Amino acid sequence: MKFLHIAWKDLKAEFRTKQMLNSMVMFSFLVIVIFSFAFGKESSIYISVIDRKIVDLLAPGMLWIAFTFAGMLGLSRSFAGEKEEGCLEGLKLCPVDRSDIYNGKVISNTVLMFLMEITTIPLFIVLFSYEIKNIPGLLLVVLLGTLGFIFVGTLLSALTVNTRTREILLPVILFPVLIPVILSAVTATGVLLAAGSIFEIAGELRILVIFDVIFFIVAQLVFEYTIED
Amino acid sequence: MNIRENIKPEQVYLTRTGESTIISINNLSKIFGTNVVLKNINLEIKKGEFLTIFGPNGAGKTTLVKIMSTLVSPTSGKVLIDGVDIKENPVGIRKKIGVISHDTYLYTELTAAENLRFFGKMYDVLDTEARIDELLERVGLKYRKNDRVGTFSRGMKQRLSIARALIHDPPILFLDEPYTGLDQHASATFDRILSGTNAHDKTRVLISHDIERGISFCNRAIILANGHIAYEMNDTELGDLLKCKTIYDKLVEENK
Amino acid sequence: MLKKILYSLTAVLILVSIYLVFFYAPIPVDPKSAGGDPENFKIFYFHLPIAISAYLAFAIVFVSSIMYLKTKKQEWDIVALSSAEVGVVFAFLTLATGSIWARSAWGAYWVTWDVRLNTSLVLFLIYISYLMVRQAVDEPEKRARLSAVFGIVGFLGVPLSFMSIRLWNKTTIHPVAELNYSTFSPLLTTLITNFAAFFLLMASLIIFRIGVEHLKEKGNEMKRKNSL
Numbered sequence: 001m002k003f004l005h006i007a008w009k010d011l012k013a014e015f016r017t018k019q020m021l022n023s024m025v026m027f028s029f030l031v032i033v034i035f036s037f038a039f040g041k042e043s044s045i046y047i048s049v050i051d052r053k054i055v056d057l058l059a060p061g062m063l064w065i066a067f068t069f070a071g072m073l074g075l076s077r078s079f080a081g082e083k084e085e086g087c088l089e090g091l092k093l094c095p096v097d098r099s100d101i102y103n104g105k106v107i108s109n110t111v112l113m114f115l116m117e118i119t120t121i122p123l124f125i126v127l128f129s130y131e132i133k134n135i136p137g138l139l140l141v142v143l144l145g146t147l148g149f150i151f152v153g154t155l156l157s158a159l160t161v162n163t164r165t166r167e168i169l170l171p172v173i174l175f176p177v178l179i180p181v182i183l184s185a186v187t188a189t190g191v192l193l194a195a196g197s198i199f200e201i202a203g204e205l206r207i208l209v210i211f212d213v214i215f216f217i218v219a220q221l222v223f224e225y226t227i228e229d
Numbered sequence: 230m231n232i233r234e235n236i237k238p239e240q241v242y243l244t245r246t247g248e249s250t251i252i253s254i255n256n257l258s259k260i261f262g263t264n265v266v267l268k269n270i271n272l273e274i275k276k277g278e279f280l281t282i283f284g285p286n287g288a289g290k291t292t293l294v295k296i297m298s299t300l301v302s303p304t305s306g307k308v309l310i311d312g313v314d315i316k317e318n319p320v321g322i323r324k325k326i327g328v329i330s331h332d333t334y335l336y337t338e339l340t341a342a343e344n345l346r347f348f349g350k351m352y353d354v355l356d357t358e359a360r361i362d363e364l365l366e367r368v369g370l371k372y373r374k375n376d377r378v379g380t381f382s383r384g385m386k387q388r389l390s391i392a393r394a395l396i397h398d399p400p401i402l403f404l405d406e407p408y409t410g411l412d413q414h415a416s417a418t419f420d421r422i423l424s425g426t427n428a429h430d431k432t433r434v435l436i437s438h439d440i441e442r443g444i445s446f447c448n449r450a451i452i453l454a455n456g457h458i459a460y461e462m463n464d465t466e467l468g469d470l471l472k473c474k475t476i477y478d479k480l481v482e483e484n485k
Numbered sequence: 486m487l488k489k490i491l492y493s494l495t496a497v498l499i500l501v502s503i504y505l506v507f508f509y510a511p512i513p514v515d516p517k518s519a520g521g522d523p524e525n526f527k528i529f530y531f532h533l534p535i536a537i538s539a540y541l542a543f544a545i546v547f548v549s550s551i552m553y554l555k556t557k558k559q560e561w562d563i564v565a566l567s568s569a570e571v572g573v574v575f576a577f578l579t580l581a582t583g584s585i586w587a588r589s590a591w592g593a594y595w596v597t598w599d600v601r602l603n604t605s606l607v608l609f610l611i612y613i614s615y616l617m618v619r620q621a622v623d624e625p626e627k628r629a630r631l632s633a634v635f636g637i638v639g640f641l642g643v644p645l646s647f648m649s650i651r652l653w654n655k656t657t658i659h660p661v662a663e664l665n666y667s668t669f670s671p672l673l674t675t676l677i678t679n680f681a682a683f684f685l686l687m688a689s690l691i692i693f694r695i696g697v698e699h700l701k702e703k704g705n706e707m708k709r710k711n712s713l
Contacts, residue, residue, distance in 0.1 A: 005350045013338035016377075085386075086332025090393075092300055093334075094351035095323040152638065159631050163621035173614040173635060177642040179607050180649035187653055203652045211645050218641060222634045225554055229301045261626045 002096045006104025010078075011111060020074055024116040028070035029123055035062045036127040059128055060190035064182055066120060067142075068149060068175075071113045075153040076170050078109055079161040079227075088161075088227065098224035102154060109150045117142050130193055137198045138189065144208040145185030151215040152177055158226040184208050251276045251401065251432050252297060257306035259292055266292045268456045270306070274432060276400075281435045281443040284453035285481045290436045293453065294403050297434070298326050310401070324352060327394035327402045331409035333386045334393060337379035341370055341389055344378060345396055352397035364392035368422050384415030391422055404435040408442055416442065440474050452477060454484035488692060495689045498682035502675070506530045510675035525589040528582050530675055534683035536579040536605065542572030542687055543612060543640055550636030553629055562629035565636055567694035569615050571687055576609040600651045607646045611639040 014020055039055060082088040091101055121142075125132065132138055153174055160170045175182075188204040198205075252274040259267040266289045274280055284290045295301040297308055299319040308315045315322045328334075335344050342361055349357035365371040368388040378386060387407065394402065404423075408416045424446065437443035444450060450467060452460040459480045466472050510530060512523045545568040553561035583602060584594040596602060618635045622628035 002351060005347060009336065009339070009343075009347045012343065013336055016338050085335050085337060086330065087334050087336060089300065089330070089332065090328075090334025090348075091351075093298060093323055093326070093328050094348070095320045095353075096351060097320065155638065156635070159618070159634055160621075162627060162631060163618065164623065165621045169617065169621050173618055176607060176610040176614050177639055180642065180645040183649045183653045204649075207645065207649050207652065214641060214645070215638070218638065222554065222637060225630050225634050228630060229295055261624060 002094075003100040003103035003107065006091070006096075006101060007107035007111075010104065010108035014108070014112065020077055021112055021115060024070040024073050024112065025119050027073060028066040028116055028120040031062070031066035031069065032120060032124050032127060035066075055128060056190070056194055059124075059130075060186045060193060063120075063124055063189060064145070064186050066124075067113070067117055067146070068178070068182065070116055070120075071109075071146070071149055071153065072171050072174070074109055074112050074116075075150075075157045075174075076160075076167040078105055078154065079158050080166065083161060089229075092227060098227065099220045101227070102158070102219060102223040105154050105158075106150055109154055110146060113146050113150060114143065117146065132193065133195050134192050134198065137201075138192050140198075141185055141188045141192065141201070141205070141208070144205065144212060145181055145188075148181035148185075148208060148211045148215065149178060151212060151219055152181075155215075155219045155223055155226065158223065162226070180207055180211050184211075249276050250274065251311060252434075253309045254297075255307045255309075257293075257296065257308060258304050259289070259296060259301065260304045266456055267296075267303075270458060272451070272458065274434065276432055277430065278449055279433045279435070279447045281437060281447035281450045282453050283437060283440060283443060283450060283477055285438060285484075288453045288484075289456045290453050291405060294328075294405050294434065294436055298328055298403055299323055324397060325399050325401055327397070327399035328405065329387075329390055329394045329402070329407045330405040331407060333390040335378045335386060335389060338377065340375050340377055341365065341381075342374045344389065345392060348393050348396050354397050357396075360396060361392075364395060368392045369418075383410050384412075384418065387411060387415065387419060388422060391419070400431055402431050402433045404433060406436055406438075408437070408439065420446070440477055441470065444470060444473055452480050454480050459484060488696070491685065491692065492689050495682070495685040498678065498685055502530070502679045502682040505675040505678055509671055511671055522589055525586055528586045530679045531683075532579065532582040532586065533676070534680045535575050535582065537680070538683045538687040539572050539575035539579055539605075539608065541684070542568045542575060542691070543608065543643070545691070546572065546612070546615070546636045547640035550633035550640075553633045554637075559625070559629065562625075562633070563695050563698045564691070565629075565633065566619065567691045567698065569612055569619075569636070570694060571690045573609065573612045573616065574690075575687065576605060576612065579605050580609060600647065603650045604643070604647045607650075608643055611642060615639055 035058075039058070079088065082091065092098075118139075121138075124130070153170075156174050156177070157170060160166055160173070163169055184204040184207045188201040188208075191201045191204075192198075250273050252272075254270050254272040257267060257270040258265070270293065282290050282293065292301060296303050297310070297315070299315050299322055302316065310322050310325060313322065336347070339347070342365070345361045345364065346357055349360060354360055361374075362371070365374055368391050370385060370389055370392070373381065373385070378389065381389065387410075407419065411419060420442075435443055435447060444467065447467070450462045450473070451458050452462075454460075460476060462473060462476070466476065506527055510527065512526050546565045549561045549565040549568065552558075553565060580602075583605070587596065587602075588594050615632060615635055619628055619632045622631055
């Protein structure tokens, strides 16, 4: 259970300053607001049926751009912060399995990202005048997508923190691997926003679950190599 | 000048050596890519011994300590701690080791007590709160117990890092250039605290390139140069700072 | 010596396969159903073997990455690097030959929602990232370790990408060759020759690349000795 202590330590440090959470929320808000400007009158209430279709087509992708780019901010700092006073080395000296460090980081990253997401969704609903019927379904999609993002992202964040370009490299190597998650999450979100039922997105949910399971297991196996000296 | 005259007699008395071997290094080599960092190191460290490893930058000192503290795995050779191969049970070995480094390993957003509490949990320390109070008292930081570490000075952080390393009362202590960034006064305080704790019961390995500081407490000293043990000082040399310096400079020059 | 045989065999086979494609092989689809100039469909004889070779090269990266993490032998890292570089070239050629043909058949270089197209693109992007990871680390040992981790993670993403793209758009206009499997049909002979030629080309390039890496190492070794 030591990974819970690691996650608790991260969250405690974060909530003392809320620096990261604030920037993540602010960033995703900005993405939503800028897109609502870019869509112009299509996003307002006085829209024709055709314009509404354009919004319906683009909105889910835009929402996930906001989520993943804001999440990227948190991920890139997740291990970089540990490097400041050499903490990562101190952590590695502790009698814990390497996977405990990974799992602790996964929990703290997921909590931060999920908080950011559930504050962003209301703004999204207001600006694009959506009415979500299936809130649990949407939260499930968001959670599964977030987990996939975090499982791979935390692993690659630990990988890039040891490279020369660090934060710049992370998005470049993370997004190609994440394509299955982003595609499935965007499609599933689109269906749910258009008041579709959860059964219509069974295929997407299956891919998300498979992705999450595979990468969670693989990360447990290979994480130790990313933080080795 | 015999610097060892300045040391209180009970300290010398308490460093019992010659009991049993606690760390034994056999034919240890480490190669990074094509770069040979350590070659064929053989070293026995006795229980309670204070060993100082001197060496210039790039001699492989830090790598040696990282191998002994299970962070880096050797290319070939073995390290036994308490008779156990460190490869077999790295997690168990880590419980026996405390490391004080030039990095403090402290979280600046957390308070002194929170830092110690976290590491206490990591090391399965029972009765953490009492231990935290005791250690903070010893390093003279009790009055800053609930202040964020980010507000501490470099010297205070380093003192707190002593408390951090001692939280689980490890029998072995590695000191990797702990004086980096400390001024004269802070270094002296650091020394006083380190000898004031029950550290003298412990096996200590200090890594340093500063002969003057490194020699004052140790009862054994070796010089690492170019990846091998170039010299082991004998007792008479240990008592003579000038001679130590001459030997060290000569060896560093030879192994460039 | 063995290398020389392999290299010459590759050269011969490539020449033979080019000859077969241009002067012997039939058009691999029913000419009536083909869009554009049916002759263009002959690019398929290059396209398919190159695409499969690219996948194979990335599978080699995956296996040697695992082997590297297990054994920490530098040799595996060199194999992984060489296969990745060759694989990226082949993946690029897959996209290029596909686009050239698509311009003729579909009237557009790129159809954004086709599953095989996009999977190939994702594959290409993942291994470009792999090479970027390698570029961002200086110490050879660390570079080998970190890129091995990415070599494993990246490869596992590929089948999932395929699945998700297929689900994302259920239709494909990517043609499936209707093969006439009768023995020694001109189509099958040409295709098999091309497969052999491009597999050997891939193997030769990888082996050549490994040789270059060994030479580089020898050079470094000599430099070190000179400086001592």
